[in-house]
Amino acid sequence: MKKFMEEFKAFALKGNVMDMAIGVIIGGAFAAITGSLVGDVITPLLACLFNSPNTDALNITLREATAESEAVVLGLGTFVGTIVNFLVIALVLFSVIKAINKAKELAEKNKKKEEEKPAEPSAEEKLLTEIRDLLKERK
Numbered sequence: 001m002k003k004f005m006e007e008f009k010a011f012a013l014k015g016n017v018m019d020m021a022i023g024v025i026i027g028g029a030f031a032a033i034t035g036s037l038v039g040d041v042i043t044p045l046l047a048c049l050f051n052s053p054n055t056d057a058l059n060i061t062l063r064e065a066t067a068e069s070e071a072v073v074l075g076l077g078t079f080v081g082t083i084v085n086f087l088v089i090a091l092v093l094f095s096v097i098k099a100i101n102k103a104k105e106l107a108e109k110n111k112k113k114e115e116e117k118p119a120e121p122s123a124e125e126k127l128l129t130e131i132r133d134l135l136k137e138r139k
Contacts, residue, residue, distance in 0.1 A: 034092070038085040046080065 011017065052058050058077030065071035121129070 030089075030092075034085055034088050037088060038081055042084050043081050043089075046084075047077075053076070 014023070047053060050058055051069040058080070060074040060076060061071055062074060063069075
């Protein structure tokens, strides 16, 4: 049992697992933000556009409720809200990934520039060069 716990501890504290846990937590917070954006900002604007109290009321009733059965309703407003939520999340993720890729490209370019620079001559080489130049001037 002790070996099992040690293996589990090594697994749980690996960098990848911790990064994934942080990503899940941030993803949950991000979902709340996008949910609020869609539910509190975009949905009321769409409802106003369709002259409806809210997008949930934008439904198509296929069959009215009767004593024997419930109504059959297409929840178009809810569906549109879900699509808008997805598009907002996709747009933000696209922007974040694009920014990360751009930062990686810039870092690689900077690294290549540093590698391409010729190495500074050492102090000994500088001194020997000065001595050589002085000897050339004497001749």
